[in-house]
Amino acid sequence: DYFVDGVKHKIERHEFNMYGYLHRISNFSRKINKKTEDQFYDLDGNLYCRRFFDEDENNRINSILIYKHGRVEKGFSNEKDLFTYFFNHIFEDGDTVFDDARLLDKSLLNCDKKIKPIMVLHNAHVEGSEIKPSYKTALLNSDKVFKYIVLTNHQKEDIQSKVDIPDDKFAILPHFIEKSKEKSEKKDRFIYMGRFAPEKQITHIIEAYKIFKEKGYPTKLVLFGAGIGAERKNIEKLVHNYHLENDVTIETFTEDPLKEFRESKASILTSRREGFGLTVMESINEGCPVISYDVKYGPREIIxxxxxxxxxxxxxxxxxxxxxxxxxxxxxxxxKTKKTLTEKAAIKNFKQLFKEIDA
Structure with missing residues (x-):
């Protein structure tokens, strides 16, 4: 980083790759700590791209220039046009392209090559009852999409309830897990495993545990994944208000979550939403049953x-x-884990997908 008199923030930044070659020079506004320009260099030190930004808080890209042999060869007003230009040069007719980045959807579908785009959806596509803006391009242009890969039937059905996409456009490819061979003795406890964040609704676990304790049961509760912040304080306050300090333990992240699952009576998930709920699958695979909300997506197809x-x-x-x-x-x-989530099932699913691609 480089600084000059009269400016409190950096005015220029030089970035180098792992071999020590200069890769990028970024220039910053004197008025605000935002970029005005990026310059990109190849391994021979030649400038091949410049990227310009609006000099305001939004700091959006307003121009991109591509250089060849020291001269401007091509210009773009945004990154998506650049992506499309790139795709038109790198792909050939008949290529199959897996896309799991919603940022690339529009550029990929606008590609001039006759490719087979496969949209991989890892997360929930809705926010409330509406399709997320980032998912609209992929879902509202199904005529240009060869296949949608989703993790659950639940999500497929939800998509079809909003958009008219036929069954044969979908491939259901859930995550899979190898059978655990480890054994452990159970402790008299429930556990939560995951981040301490509002969307995880850990307070619901405390509320439910309070009701459980009022029935006279001695089983403890351990919460793994606590960081430092407001969410942890909220949970600690609730535990204190319900006089559960002797029954609820709050831990940071563990280096061996599978062992913790093996030693627990059950794990609990009360999230608002999940991408698939990998902790649900891991818990069951270690012989630890799961109590979970029927959230989107995963639990109903794992449990x-x-x-x-x-x-x-x-x-x-x-x-x-x-x-x-x-x-x-x-x-x-x-x-134990459902047969649909085993490695054998995954191999079968992928073979079927490749068969359809090659048809």
């Missing part, structure tokens, strides 16, 4: 209700408490 856990209506705190009681009163035996 077999009454077999390897319990599915509870979203925001039904009383239902979570009742499931805790069920776990203690009638422990679930032979908790």
């Amino acid at each position: 077999e209700d009454g077999e390897n856990g319990y599915i509870v209506e979203v925001n039904n705190i009383q239902g979570v408490a009742e499931s805790m009681v069920s776990i203690v009163e009638h422990p679930l035996e032979n908790v």
Whole structure:
């Protein structure tokens, strides 16, 4: 970083690659700590791209220039036009392209080459009842899409309830997991494993646990994943208000979450939403049943209700408490991963997808 008199922030930044070659020079406004320009250099020190920014708080890109042999060869008003130009040069007719970055959707679908675009959707596509703006290009242009890969049937059905996309445009490819061979003795406790964030609704777990404790059960609760911040303070305050300090333990992230699952009666998930709920799958794979809200997406296709856990209506705190009681009163035996989430099933799913691509 370079500084000059009269400016409190950096005025220029030089960035180098892992081999020590200069890769980028960024210039900054004297008025505000925002970029005005990026210059990109190849390994021979030749300028190949300049990127210009609006000199305001939004700091949006307003121009991109591509250089060849020291002269401007091409210009673009935004990154998406640049992406399309790139795709037109790198792809050939007949190529299959997997796209899991919504930023690239428009550029890819506008590509001039006759490719087979496959849209990989890892996260929820809705916000409330509306399709997220970032997902609209992919979902509202199904005529240009060869296939949509989603993790769950639940999401496929939700998409089809809003957009007319036929079944044969979808491939359901859930995550898979290898069977655990580890064994551990169970402790008399429930656990939560994940980030401390508002969308995880950990306070719902505390509320449900309070109801459970009022029935006289001694089982403890351990919450893993606490950081430092407002969410942790809110949870600590609730634990204190309910006089549960001797029953609830708050821990930071653990280096061995699978061991913690193996040693627990059940894990609990009360999130507002999930991409797939990998902790649900990991918990069950370690023989630890899961009590989970029926959130979008994952739990209803990972949990077999009454077999390897319990599915509870979203925001039904009383239902979570009742499931805790069920776990203690009638422990679930032979908790295991569904066959649809095994490596064998994944291989079958991908073989079918490749067969359709090659057809």
